Amino acid sequence: MKRNIVIASVAAAALIGGGAATAVAFGGSGASDTSSAAAASSTPRSSVSVPDDDVNEDAREAKAATVSAPQAAAAALKATPGTVTGIDLDQDRPGLVWEVDVLGKDNKWHEVTLDAGNAKVLNQRVEHEGDDDHGVARARAELKGASVGAVAAAEKAAASYGTVTSVDLDDDHRGSAVWEVETVTKDGKEHKLNVDPRSGKVSVAPRDGDADGDDD
Template sequence: MKRNIVIASVAAAALLTGGTAVAVAGTQSSSTGAPTTHAADAAGTTAGESFSDAAHASGTTARASFSDAAHAALKAVPGTLDSLDLDHGARTTWDAEILGKDGKWHEVTLDASNAKVLNQHIDRDTDAEDAAEAKALRNADVSATEAARKAASSGTVTSVEFDGDRTPVWEVETVKNHKERDLNVNAQSGKVTQAPSDDDGDDD
């Protein structure tokens, strides 16, 4: 199922100082089914989009990119990244959820200014849906960081979250020229498509 992580809004544009992001830690399943980490290059911004643009849109001084936060989160808890979202609360943070190599769900909070780990703990409130999510996540051919790289041409990545309920996809939010765009990246093929509009659903 989709994990209960706060999804970043348009204000989550404050990510990068411009240019391409550094190499990030991604994940894939080993032959035994246990998640392992690997490195992948991910573009975290697009040409013409600067940190000043992002800062203006969000009103924050967040400087740690998706790439920075993913690398730091997976260094703190080796495993498979399930979601990573920029959260604007009392303190702007990156909130990560990771399926650890120990088979447990871990939540990691990182400072959005420097990707420093502020807090991490094991989520013990899990159920059968979480087990199904873990299985689908382990079987995904495309990692969170790879999904971010594929979607980066559409703007600055502010959120990536795995959805294994039906056809497994990565739900990616990007911001470009102060406009938010929601994309789906197929977790098997890596194909990027426009996410269905919320207006297509019911009023509730």
């Protein structure tokens, strides 16, 4: 998942010197390789599995999932109260899952893995990297003033562009943050969209080298 925006910014600075659930791409890579491997091996399997094939992978995952991004966010918040800071549909070792990052009320980042077929919580863990006060403060600052959260951004994008597979916050978008939403339509076409966190305006994300995308 794309959860490295804030942590990368904080790390770079050190070297020079995530109502409705809301999603912002904050957090770090978390536990050590050893503990991550142990957690993966003990995680219950999802009820949904998609063949491992890079061809139209996102389209097949979107079609197979019966739990939507907003539903996954709601289930994650029941397990870990706080603010959702990332949502991603992924074919992983447990099968097809939603990985939801939550900035908890304890000011720590939590990753909740949910079955993409029934929203059952398969695993939860605390991501220790990035729990510093600076990182949390940065996350809170990005959330402040955003009237459109991840769920609302997902719903706006889905209205015209199909099934949402990912919602993240890009805090380096020409000086102002935007929600980055990835979707897949029934014909298998993938879309990358930007949703303004204040106005809710949806636009097609510019391709590399383009200055702007097309407005919705």
